[in-house]
Amino acid sequence: MSVLILIELNGSEVSSNSRAAITAATQLSDKIDALVLTDDSANAASVASLDSINTVKVIADSKLEHVSVGVASKLVAEVMAEYKYLLSGSSTYSKNILPRVGALLDVQPISDVCEIKSNNTFVRPLYAGNIMATVESNDNTILMTVRATAFEHSGDGGSATIEELSLPIPEQKSNFISLQESQSERPELTTADRIVSGGRGLGSKENFALIEQLADKLDAAVGASRAAVDAGFISNDYQVGQTGKVVAPKLYLAVGISGAIQHLAGMKDSQVIVVINNDPDAPMARMADLVWETDLFGALQELNDHSL
């Protein structure tokens, strides 16, 4: 009943969603291995020091930098032969690869698992999280992505064995051209303790800078509603919601966000929700622990000027 975790690396760092997948895996088995696809085997070191991992299987090849999903899924499917479970943290990385592995193994994957009830029964969200479904897998092999906000992030302290696999790398049918990375000195959105999030109410990209200023003051990550992203105030990777990122910080401060159902789905599990808006009837306000009903520019000015 062993588990393989598909690890997502950010450079040489293990992503926080992979750490959540490890915690979920510990509820299924104590035989947990990790799989890393990388261009440089040195990146496996950070994986070997993760808690709860027995063996780190590494496929290292220069061709694996920005590898196509077709190639990645063939490699993962091959390694999966010895395992009952494949887990990965929900992210665009795993959502791209895991279902394709499912096709190769003839398995129906399970997306966004939030709770593990037994070795084949799981809870996952439907309808943007408005419905939680308990589902039972009848497949012999179980593939799932897990929500990083629903499981603790496993720490370091282990000393796993590193095993380099030399598998032939299949030919790819898609080629990497470029990656336009968003540069940010701020905490990462999905793991931040505090998030300051702006919506359409900000009115312009220039005004959105007030959100960034407040985020810096609070050592918070910046988030945005879909409306703010669509309006071009900020890039898509800051979007919180059903199709953006799902977050659950200690503090979620929403400014000028009315609260479309898809946005609420992405942040409803936040510990403390603060809403600054001039519309007391907005759906967002009903979810708030604290509401400041006021002109949001005046409020942002006052917050930014106030010394902590």
Added chain:
Amino acid sequence: MKIIIPIKRVLDPYTQARVNKQTQLVDLTNAKMAMNPFCEIAVEEALKIKENGAASETIAVSIGTEKTIDTLRTALAMGVDRAIFVNTELDLDLQPLHIGKILANIVKREDAQLIIMGKQAVDNDNNQTGQILSGLLDYSLGTFISKFQLSNDGKSTEVCREIDSGIETRQLNLPAIVTVDLRLNEPRYASLPNIMKARSKPLETIEISSFDIDISPRVKVISVEESGTKDRASKQVQSAEDLFSELSQLGVL
């Protein structure tokens, strides 16, 4: 070049999903249904490619009971050339792996070079079908795309993908499958004359039993419950000072 656009009929995304306590399923009786919003974006992109002269035909495919025909008619009214309806007769719990297998059959029969579909359906939120289809066919895949550009020789396409770390640009060899994200385009509305015209466009019906596919559920839904967004006891604050002192007391600053 033929383009296939698989589309799904879902609960209208602006309608609250409710659980029928008896059936332990989401209640869709008398509910307002609509084309999945991501599928609308896929249809729009296919129409634009055809309008630019790079495609010979656009074909919408949907799988379900007879009501699914309404959604196919919507696609035809938007401008799609013809439709394929896979009739399930009953309300089956078809899952992405089943859908992928049915679509793979149709893609092969039509010899389509490009499949454009939504990145996820807003009912089950699986975000899997395009990926599964690409695995079954061993085609190149671009998920979560926000930009699509065919090459001049028509043998590949350049796509921008919205991923967690930013925007990735890749070149995909055709045949290819792309799954579309929100910012790819603004879908058009069907005009009244086009809605009328859609009634006479070809719509082929295929019985699901004609595919040799095991459609028993791989993942069974045991129960569902409404979680929704719980209202909280909101406390009003009046100033920055007020707010910061409340937040300190709550220990989140």
